[in-house]
Amino acid sequence: MHKVLTILLFLLIPILSFAQENSVNPLSLRSHSTMLGIGSNNQLDTYLSPLEYTGTEVRFIQENIKPTRLLSGRVSMQNIIQANFSYTKSPTKDSKYLSGLLDWSLALHYKWQITPALRIMAGPQLGMHGGGIYNTRNGNNPAQLRLALDINASGLAVYQFQLFKRSIEARYQLDFLLAGMVFSPEYGQSYYEIFSLDQGKHNVCFNSPFSAVTANQMLTLDIPLGTAKLRLGVENVIRQTHVNELKTHDWTWLFLVGYVKQFSLIKPQHER
Amino acid sequence: MKDKARPTHYFLHGIRRALEGLLLCAFTVTLSNCVTEDTFDNNNKGNFEALWRIIDEHYCFLDDKNKTYGLDWDAIHAQYSNRITESMKPEQLFEVCGDMLRELQDGHVNLTASFNTARYWDWFERYPVNFSDSIQRKYLGTDYLYTQGIKYKILPCNIGYVYCPSFEYSFGSGNLSAIFSHLAVCTGLILDIRNNSGGQLTSAQALAECFINEKTTGGYICHKTGKGHSSFSSPEAITLTPAEGIRWQKPVIVLTNRNCYSAANTFVMYMKACTNATILGARTGGGCGMPFNSELPNGWLVRFSAVPMYDINMQLTESGIDPDIHVDITTSDWQNSTDTMIEEAIKRLTATGQ
Known part of the structure; x- marks a missing residue:
């Protein structure tokens, strides 16, 4: 009897969670998601090599979305932390790049409920990035420090639809750099001059779409699975700079898999 | 309520229009502003040109050596590019590239392939050892x-x-x-x-x-x-x-x-x-x-004074x-x-x- 009840409970979980979702205003939901991505990476850094390196990237993404009280509660805050590691090779496989980067971004999104199933969100985003890229063959120019501060425009389109009696949420997000600051050595400047002799000048540069486009696109599908949701998606990261006559690009395509947990904070009755 | 709502409505409508324009602008700029570097083909001519250009754009003593002993890097290109043919073997291409680099008379300049390292060692080989x-x-x-x-x-x-x-x-x-x-x-x-x-x-x-x-x-x-x-x-x-x-x-x-x-x-x-x-x-x-490194399309490593x-x-x-x-x-x-x-x-x- 116990076993039958347990099986019934498992079968009912998706239905119960769906019913629970519908009873709560989706705009007031908090959402925590964790994703792991793997995919291809194309890197160029003319300080290290004029050639493009290609290989594999692994990325860990943690996203938190929570509602705010701004503009009658129509603004939500999105906090994303990403950590990635990539291993790429030169066209002839003689040389390798090892790179690691930590990204943090914070966005405020205003929501427009276009139709009951479709909502659009847009707003400003602040991003910070830090890490480095190491060339396994070079002598005095073996690595590049990556530091950047971005001000982005961020937009999302969220569409809910039914498939196999399940409410599936499709989401597309685009973050586009409007202006930012990046660290870069000068064209032929050594890190010995910058750090050992403390002669760093012109190393903090202005970055904008007019010098190099930087954007992040993510398309995900959230499929209810028990009390959580399974998230499948793809991410395209384009990070580029063209400053101090040096060019860099990181073009990444990733397949994402992860889970999403949504919940709503309910205040105790005596505090309402 | 209506009077209050109208300015907010126009404000939000304005933001929406601005975002639409921004997105359109973003896509246009994205398509036209990919950061890439012009590279040469991985053939004999391409590798020779890549080497000549790395030195031309990055080597730090071209002006000084022009004054010291008349080094003319453009003339060097004309002189050595005539020796490059697509039928050359890698060892032959390496020899011509090594000869071209020796014109720089610089011990920090090397070309490294899996089978050899081109070098200029006259700065000590032509002088007394003075040490045992x-x-x-x-x-x-x-x-x-x-x-x-x-x-x-x-x-x-x-x-x-x-x-x-x-x-x-x-x-x-x-x-x-x-x-x-x-x-x-x-x-x-x-x-x-x-x-x-x-x-x-x-x-x-x-x-x-x-x-x-x-x-x-x-x-x-x-x-x-x-x-x-x-x-x-x-x-x-x-x-x-x-x-x-x-x-x-x-x-x-x-x-x-x-x-x-x-x-x-x-x-x-x-x-x-x-x-x-x-x-x-x-x-x-x-x-x-101080030497930096770069590389050719065929993977040969170049070292040069920077x-x-x-x-x-x-x-x-x-x-x-x-x-x-x-x-x-x-x-x-x-x-x-x-x-x-x-x-x-x-x-x-x-x-x-x-």
């Missing part, structure tokens, strides 16, 4: 102390002898203090850097800073700011700061030969600025441009630094297993000590 480790063993013996690649001992005449064959090791203040503490009883010091072909500039600087008591300008450094042959930043002073540990206050003689190159050449440049130091021996090999350094008189030391006292190992001393330079240094330090 067999003869040196007569002075150093086997009971020397050894730390971070440095061998040191007290010679019978109470002169300290330090042999630093490389700056590849990182010297901590503890290492250097231990050396000078051990040699503190000596009346003078011989610092032998013969056959030291370089290493880390920070190590050369750390050792030089043991011989100064106040902040001293050791030279100047600048770097390329663009692809032009004369696109350089303003030279900045390299300031030597007195070492925190034990500093040598007595006379020091630095022994040099033609094989003192790169960071060792820079060390001699720094020691020229030290008041109690004398450079004795032969002219150094030079190599005052960051020039100047002495305190704003002169390049690319072709070497003359000693204060010129001494070569004489033929008779070679035959008698005597190191003329060490003997001359002992003689001078003993005279100074007395």
